Ligand SMILES: [Mg+2]
């Protein structure tokens with residue numbers, strides 16, 4: 001029996017504003033509601049785990065070190081607001097674009113479930129009692145494959161994917177369990193489900 005429940009959080013478009021490839025900390029703008037959302041996850045004794053595709057690494061737009069720097073920056077900014085992000089997982093790969101060993105088919109790039117499965121192993125997470133929040137159908141599909149419940153937020157690409165002109169399309173495999181205005185409404189829905 002796994003010990004912990006988790007809320008997996010997409011990064012760009014969900015906890016910080018979607019700005020295309022984020023290659024400069026000056027472009028990193030945290031969505032204000034995210035602080036309270038993470039505090040609520042902490043209070044509920046669930047793990048807050050960021051799960052992010054960072055194909056900009058494969059594309060040579062920024063380094064893997066920069067991804068770590070940005071994640072460390074987010075971790076510190078959330079701590080200042082008494083909110084703990086328990087862990088960060090990222091995929092630096094791209095299947096067809098980019099440089100060197102980063103260009104490959106992998107099992108971590110969403111919509112694959114690899115990052116969720118790895119976190120579940122390493123952090124003793126019960127996926128059947130866990131959730132993912134993201135702004136793209138890719139996030140939902142990764143969640144479905146891992147067996148967690150899925151909440152789509154309208155921030156980031158969320159509004160445009162719902163209007164069918166976003167970067168990915170609704171299929172039978174990526175339907176959200178709930179659609180929320182933002183990460184805070186998403187977490188409130190999760191906590192209501194878990195009362
Ligand atoms: Mg996103």
Ligand SMILES: [Zn+2]
Pocket residue numbers: 091092093106107108109
């Ligand atoms: Zn990968």
